[in-house]
Amino acid sequence: MARPLHVRWILPIVVIVAVFALWQSTRALHWRTVKPGMEFATLRGEPFCRHGSSAIAVVRVDPKRIAVRAQHYSRHRSERPFSIVEWQRRTHADVVFNAGQYYPDFGYMGLLVSDGHAVSPRLHPSYKAALVAGPKGGGRDAKVIDLERTPIDPRKPGWAQVAQSFMLFDEHGGVRVRRSDRVANRTVVAQDAKGSLVVIVSEGGYTLADFAEVLSRSNLQLTHAMSMDGGLEAELVLTGPGIHYATFGDWKPGVPSTAPGAMVPLPAVITLGGE
Secondary structure (H helix, E strand, O other): OOOOOOHHHHHHHHHHHHHHHHHHHHOOOOOEEEEOOEEEEEEEOOOOOOEOOOEEEEEEEOOOOOOEEEEEHHHHOOOOOEOHHHHHHHHOOOEEEEOOOEOOOOOEOOOEEEOOEEEEOOOOOOOOEEEEEEEOOOOOOEEEEEOOOOOOOOOOOOEEEEEEEEEEEOOOOOEOOOOOOOOEOOEEEEEEOOOOEEEEEEOOEEOHHHHHHHHHHOOOOEEEEEEOOOHHHOOEEEEEOOEEEEEOOOOOOOOOOOOOHHHOOEOEEEEEOOO
Protein backbone atom coordinates (compact mmCIF):
# COMPACT_ATOMS: atom_id res chain seq x y z
CA MET A 1 0.00 0.00 0.00
CA ALA A 2 1.46 3.37 -1.04
CA ARG A 3 2.14 5.83 1.76
CA PRO A 4 0.51 9.27 1.35
CA LEU A 5 2.79 12.25 0.81
CA HIS A 6 3.22 14.28 3.96
CA VAL A 7 2.11 17.93 3.74
CA ARG A 8 5.62 19.13 4.58
CA TRP A 9 6.80 17.57 1.31
CA ILE A 10 3.86 18.83 -0.75
CA LEU A 11 4.23 22.52 0.12
CA PRO A 12 7.86 22.88 -1.03
CA ILE A 13 6.97 21.13 -4.29
CA VAL A 14 4.10 23.57 -4.89
CA VAL A 15 6.39 26.55 -4.28
CA ILE A 16 9.07 25.17 -6.62
CA VAL A 17 6.54 24.54 -9.39
CA ALA A 18 5.09 28.05 -9.03
CA VAL A 19 8.49 29.73 -9.14
CA PHE A 20 9.56 27.60 -12.12
CA ALA A 21 6.38 28.53 -13.99
CA LEU A 22 7.05 32.23 -13.43
CA TRP A 23 10.70 31.84 -14.45
CA GLN A 24 9.68 30.04 -17.62
CA SER A 25 7.12 32.73 -18.48
CA THR A 26 9.45 35.70 -18.11
CA ARG A 27 12.94 34.50 -19.01
CA ALA A 28 12.65 34.86 -22.79
CA LEU A 29 10.95 38.03 -23.93
CA HIS A 30 10.52 38.46 -27.66
CA TRP A 31 11.07 42.16 -28.35
CA ARG A 32 9.59 43.80 -31.43
CA THR A 33 10.99 47.09 -32.69
CA VAL A 34 8.31 49.80 -32.91
CA LYS A 35 10.82 52.41 -34.10
CA PRO A 36 14.47 53.14 -33.36
CA GLY A 37 14.73 53.56 -29.60
CA MET A 38 11.40 51.85 -28.81
CA GLU A 39 10.62 48.15 -28.32
CA PHE A 40 7.53 46.17 -27.32
CA ALA A 41 7.08 42.75 -25.70
CA THR A 42 4.66 40.85 -23.49
CA LEU A 43 5.35 38.66 -20.49
CA ARG A 44 3.19 36.38 -18.37
CA GLY A 45 2.37 36.95 -14.73
CA GLU A 46 1.60 33.42 -13.56
CA PRO A 47 1.13 32.42 -10.80
CA PHE A 48 0.43 35.89 -9.39
CA CYS A 49 -2.42 37.01 -11.65
CA ARG A 50 -5.61 36.82 -9.58
CA HIS A 51 -8.21 37.45 -12.31
CA GLY A 52 -8.37 37.81 -16.07
CA SER A 53 -5.51 37.57 -18.53
CA SER A 54 -2.05 37.18 -17.02
CA ALA A 55 -0.47 38.97 -20.01
CA ILE A 56 1.57 42.08 -19.26
CA ALA A 57 2.50 44.63 -21.93
CA VAL A 58 6.02 46.07 -21.79
CA VAL A 59 7.30 49.08 -23.73
CA ARG A 60 11.00 49.87 -23.42
CA VAL A 61 12.37 53.17 -24.70
CA ASP A 62 15.69 54.95 -24.91
CA PRO A 63 14.82 58.29 -23.23
CA LYS A 64 17.59 60.05 -25.13
CA ARG A 65 15.91 59.17 -28.44
CA ILE A 66 12.20 59.13 -27.61
CA ALA A 67 10.32 62.20 -26.34
CA VAL A 68 8.41 61.72 -23.07
CA ARG A 69 5.63 64.20 -22.29
CA ALA A 70 3.11 64.65 -19.49
CA GLN A 71 -0.24 65.76 -20.92
CA HIS A 72 -3.32 67.26 -19.25
CA TYR A 73 -6.66 67.94 -20.90
CA SER A 74 -6.69 71.57 -19.71
CA ARG A 75 -3.61 72.20 -21.85
CA HIS A 76 -5.63 71.17 -24.90
CA ARG A 77 -8.28 73.84 -24.32
CA SER A 78 -10.89 71.26 -23.47
CA GLU A 79 -13.52 71.40 -20.75
CA ARG A 80 -13.53 67.62 -20.36
CA PRO A 81 -10.93 64.86 -20.16
CA PHE A 82 -10.40 62.53 -23.10
CA SER A 83 -10.51 58.77 -23.40
CA ILE A 84 -7.15 57.16 -24.11
CA VAL A 85 -8.20 56.61 -27.73
CA GLU A 86 -8.99 60.33 -28.07
CA TRP A 87 -5.63 61.14 -26.48
CA GLN A 88 -3.83 59.08 -29.09
CA ARG A 89 -5.75 60.72 -31.94
CA ARG A 90 -5.04 64.21 -30.65
CA THR A 91 -1.35 63.73 -29.84
CA HIS A 92 -0.41 61.26 -32.60
CA ALA A 93 1.93 59.66 -30.06
CA ASP A 94 3.40 56.21 -30.60
CA VAL A 95 2.44 55.23 -27.05
CA VAL A 96 -0.12 56.67 -24.65
CA PHE A 97 -0.71 55.44 -21.11
CA ASN A 98 -2.46 56.72 -18.01
CA ALA A 99 -0.63 59.05 -15.64
CA GLY A 100 -1.01 59.21 -11.85
CA GLN A 101 -4.11 59.33 -9.72
CA TYR A 102 -6.67 62.12 -9.68
CA TYR A 103 -9.55 63.50 -7.61
CA PRO A 104 -13.26 63.23 -8.52
CA ASP A 105 -13.09 66.74 -10.03
CA PHE A 106 -10.23 65.50 -12.29
CA GLY A 107 -7.62 67.44 -10.35
CA TYR A 108 -4.26 65.64 -10.37
CA MET A 109 -3.04 64.17 -7.08
CA GLY A 110 0.44 65.60 -6.74
CA LEU A 111 2.87 67.57 -8.88
CA LEU A 112 2.14 67.61 -12.60
CA VAL A 113 4.25 69.71 -14.97
CA SER A 114 3.47 69.70 -18.70
CA ASP A 115 5.91 71.36 -21.10
CA GLY A 116 7.22 73.53 -18.27
CA HIS A 117 3.73 74.57 -17.09
CA ALA A 118 2.73 73.54 -13.57
CA VAL A 119 -0.77 72.12 -14.09
CA SER A 120 -0.83 70.88 -10.48
CA PRO A 121 1.86 72.80 -8.56
CA ARG A 122 1.83 70.99 -5.21
CA LEU A 123 3.69 67.89 -4.15
CA HIS A 124 1.59 65.12 -2.63
CA PRO A 125 3.23 64.43 0.75
CA SER A 126 2.67 60.66 0.58
CA TYR A 127 3.80 60.08 -3.00
CA LYS A 128 7.54 59.48 -3.13
CA ALA A 129 8.18 58.97 -6.84
CA ALA A 130 8.14 61.06 -9.99
CA LEU A 131 8.52 60.44 -13.69
CA VAL A 132 10.56 63.36 -15.03
CA ALA A 133 11.61 64.25 -18.57
CA GLY A 134 13.10 67.14 -20.51
CA PRO A 135 16.02 68.38 -18.39
CA LYS A 136 16.24 72.12 -17.85
CA GLY A 137 19.60 72.27 -19.61
CA GLY A 138 18.09 70.98 -22.82
CA GLY A 139 18.23 67.71 -24.71
CA ARG A 140 16.24 64.56 -24.13
CA ASP A 141 16.25 62.39 -21.07
CA ALA A 142 13.71 60.83 -18.70
CA LYS A 143 14.00 59.12 -15.34
CA VAL A 144 12.03 57.62 -12.50
CA ILE A 145 13.10 59.52 -9.39
CA ASP A 146 12.81 58.33 -5.80
CA LEU A 147 11.81 61.51 -3.98
CA GLU A 148 13.10 60.10 -0.70
CA ARG A 149 16.59 60.24 -2.19
CA THR A 150 16.23 63.04 -4.75
CA PRO A 151 13.70 65.68 -3.67
CA ILE A 152 12.12 68.04 -6.20
CA ASP A 153 11.40 71.71 -5.60
CA PRO A 154 7.92 72.21 -7.13
CA ARG A 155 8.75 75.87 -7.78
CA LYS A 156 11.87 74.94 -9.76
CA PRO A 157 11.59 71.25 -10.64
CA GLY A 158 14.40 71.36 -13.19
CA TRP A 159 12.39 69.26 -15.67
CA ALA A 160 9.88 70.25 -18.34
CA GLN A 161 7.72 67.19 -17.61
CA VAL A 162 6.90 65.86 -14.13
CA ALA A 163 4.26 63.33 -13.06
CA GLN A 164 4.25 62.42 -9.36
CA SER A 165 2.99 59.13 -7.98
CA PHE A 166 4.19 56.50 -5.48
CA MET A 167 7.14 54.12 -5.41
CA LEU A 168 6.47 50.45 -6.06
CA PHE A 169 9.97 49.22 -5.25
CA ASP A 170 13.26 51.06 -4.82
CA GLU A 171 16.87 50.54 -5.86
CA HIS A 172 17.46 48.33 -2.84
CA GLY A 173 14.66 45.99 -3.90
CA GLY A 174 12.43 47.13 -1.06
CA VAL A 175 8.71 47.02 -1.84
CA ARG A 176 7.30 50.44 -0.95
CA VAL A 177 3.60 49.58 -0.89
CA ARG A 178 1.51 47.95 1.80
CA ARG A 179 0.38 44.40 1.23
CA SER A 180 -3.31 44.35 0.41
CA ASP A 181 -5.85 41.98 -1.10
CA ARG A 182 -7.05 44.66 -3.51
CA VAL A 183 -6.85 43.31 -7.06
CA ALA A 184 -6.80 45.59 -10.11
CA ASN A 185 -5.18 46.21 -13.46
CA ARG A 186 -1.81 47.92 -12.97
CA THR A 187 0.30 50.56 -14.72
CA VAL A 188 3.96 50.86 -13.72
CA VAL A 189 6.82 53.00 -15.00
CA ALA A 190 10.30 51.72 -14.24
CA GLN A 191 13.94 52.21 -15.05
CA ASP A 192 16.29 49.39 -15.95
CA ALA A 193 19.98 48.82 -15.39
CA LYS A 194 20.85 50.44 -18.74
CA GLY A 195 18.84 53.59 -18.02
CA SER A 196 15.97 52.70 -20.34
CA LEU A 197 12.46 53.75 -19.40
CA VAL A 198 10.13 50.77 -19.13
CA VAL A 199 6.32 51.10 -19.20
CA ILE A 200 4.39 48.07 -17.92
CA VAL A 201 0.61 47.61 -18.06
CA SER A 202 -1.25 44.46 -17.02
CA GLU A 203 -4.21 43.03 -18.90
CA GLY A 204 -5.54 41.30 -15.77
CA GLY A 205 -5.83 41.89 -12.04
CA TYR A 206 -2.93 41.78 -9.59
CA THR A 207 -2.31 43.04 -6.08
CA LEU A 208 0.37 45.72 -5.99
CA ALA A 209 2.73 43.58 -3.91
CA ASP A 210 2.29 40.61 -6.25
CA PHE A 211 2.89 42.80 -9.28
CA ALA A 212 6.11 44.05 -7.69
CA GLU A 213 7.12 40.40 -7.22
CA VAL A 214 6.42 39.57 -10.87
CA LEU A 215 8.52 42.50 -12.08
CA SER A 216 11.41 41.96 -9.70
CA ARG A 217 11.60 38.26 -10.73
CA SER A 218 11.45 39.04 -14.46
CA ASN A 219 14.51 39.41 -16.66
CA LEU A 220 13.72 43.07 -17.33
CA GLN A 221 16.59 44.06 -15.00
CA LEU A 222 14.54 46.81 -13.40
CA THR A 223 16.35 48.89 -10.80
CA HIS A 224 13.31 50.73 -9.40
CA ALA A 225 9.69 51.37 -10.31
CA MET A 226 6.74 53.64 -9.61
CA SER A 227 3.03 52.86 -9.82
CA MET A 228 0.57 55.01 -11.73
CA ASP A 229 -3.22 54.80 -11.40
CA GLY A 230 -4.75 51.31 -11.49
CA GLY A 231 -8.12 49.71 -12.17
CA LEU A 232 -10.12 50.81 -15.20
CA GLU A 233 -7.67 53.68 -15.68
CA ALA A 234 -4.74 51.28 -16.27
CA GLU A 235 -4.63 51.68 -20.05
CA LEU A 236 -2.13 51.66 -22.87
CA VAL A 237 -2.32 52.26 -26.61
CA LEU A 238 0.64 51.56 -28.90
CA THR A 239 0.70 52.08 -32.63
CA GLY A 240 3.52 51.78 -35.11
CA PRO A 241 4.42 50.34 -38.52
CA GLY A 242 3.03 46.82 -38.53
CA ILE A 243 2.25 46.79 -34.81
CA HIS A 244 -0.85 47.88 -32.91
CA TYR A 245 -1.66 47.01 -29.31
CA ALA A 246 -4.13 48.26 -26.73
CA THR A 247 -5.28 47.26 -23.27
CA PHE A 248 -8.12 49.19 -21.70
CA GLY A 249 -8.31 48.09 -18.09
CA ASP A 250 -11.76 46.59 -18.62
CA TRP A 251 -11.28 43.71 -16.20
CA LYS A 252 -13.97 43.16 -13.57
CA PRO A 253 -13.95 40.13 -11.22
CA GLY A 254 -16.38 37.48 -12.42
CA VAL A 255 -18.14 39.77 -14.88
CA PRO A 256 -17.69 39.64 -18.68
CA SER A 257 -16.57 42.98 -20.09
CA THR A 258 -19.49 44.97 -21.53
CA ALA A 259 -18.15 48.53 -21.14
CA PRO A 260 -14.53 48.81 -22.28
CA GLY A 261 -12.23 50.88 -20.13
CA ALA A 262 -11.39 52.85 -23.27
CA MET A 263 -14.44 54.95 -22.40
CA VAL A 264 -12.95 56.07 -19.07
CA PRO A 265 -12.03 59.80 -19.13
CA LEU A 266 -8.35 60.33 -18.35
CA PRO A 267 -7.45 63.87 -17.28
CA ALA A 268 -3.72 63.18 -17.54
CA VAL A 269 -1.63 60.80 -19.65
CA ILE A 270 1.98 60.22 -20.58
CA THR A 271 2.89 60.12 -24.27
CA LEU A 272 5.97 58.59 -25.86
CA GLY A 273 7.25 59.61 -29.28
CA GLY A 274 5.03 60.73 -32.10
CA GLU A 275 7.21 63.69 -32.93
